[in-house]
Amino acid sequence: MPASATPQAFSVVLLAGGRGQRMGGQDKGLVLWRARPMIAWLHQVVRPLTDDLIISCNRNQQAYAPYADRLVGDESADYPGPLAGIRAALQVARHPLLLVLPCDAPRVDRALVERLLALAEDRPVMAQRAGYWEPLFAVIPRRLLPSLEQAWQAGERSTQRWLRAHDPVALRCASEDPRLSNLNSPDLLG
Numbered sequence: 077m078p079a080s081a082t083p084q085a086f087s088v089v090l091l092a093g094g095r096g097q098r099m100g101g102q103d104k105g106l107v108l109w110r111a112r113p114m115i116a117w118l119h120q121v122v123r124p125l126t127d128d129l130i131i132s133c134n135r136n137q138q139a140y141a142p143y144a145d146r147l148v149g150d151e152s153a154d155y156p157g158p159l160a161g162i163r164a165a166l167q168v169a170r171h172p173l174l175l176v177l178p179c180d181a182p183r184v185d186r187a188l189v190e191r192l193l194a195l196a197e198d199r200p201v202m203a204q205r206a207g208y209w210e211p212l213f214a215v216i217p218r219r220l221l222p223s224l225e226q227a228w229q230a231g232e233r234s235t236q237r238w239l240r241a242h243d244p245v246a247l248r249c250a251s252e253d254p255r256l257s258n259l260n261s262p263d264l265l266g
């Protein structure tokens with residue numbers, strides 16, 4: 077499917093701004109999986125689909141730059157969680173929809189992205205696996221930015237809780253769907 081066949085143009089944020097504590101403090105997006113940095117696998121899937129590829133990162137900006145149109149960092153340096161990266165990306169997104177993906181899910185494929193986007197309209201879309209929300213596999217309308225700003229100022233830091241307040245559409249995936257598996261620790265990299 078060429079980029080023009082997607083229902084509408086969308087922005088993408090690849091979330092790579094975490095501490096990587098369970099990975100021994102490594103910057104997870106740059107950790108190798110099958111001989112390539114994890115971020116490279118995500119980049120390969122989304123690059124042909126968008127002209128607005130944002131990476132949220134808080135270190136190693138030089139290493140991430142080749143994989144993005146733009147980099148964003150969190151407002152504060154204390155790793156407030158993925159919602160900070162979503163917030164920074166929504167603030168600069170050029171298109172009405174923002175596709176959100178985590179950097180540590182290198183098995184994400186184009187079919188998953190297309191299914192998430194096919195459900196996108198006025199409400200957010202979130203993947204669901206075995207009845208559990210997967211809030212970092214999502215499509216978020218940019219119109220929700222004021223709501224996010226308000227929630228953020230009120231202390232909200234949970235992506236899932238914030239998205240669930242907006243009547244999200246679920247993309248139901250099989251409980252064993254490997255595309256949603258996060259590689260959080262070295263033992264999962266093999």
Ligand SMILES: Nc1nc2c(ncn2[C@@H]2O[C@H](COP(=O)(O)OP(=O)(O)OP(=O)(O)O)[C@@H](O)[C@H]2O)c(=O)[nH]1
Nearest residue numbers: 092093094095096097098155156157158161178179
């Ligand atoms: N911008 C930003 N992204 C984050 C932050 N914390 C986590 N993320 C991203 O959100 C996704 C899911 O987070 P985790 O799997 O917990 O990753 P992590 O926080 O780096 O790893 P741990 O320190 O082991 O929890 C990953 O893609 C992270 O890069 C943060 O404080 N800011």
Ligand SMILES: [Mg+2]
Nearest residue numbers: 094095096097
């Ligand atoms: Mg974490």
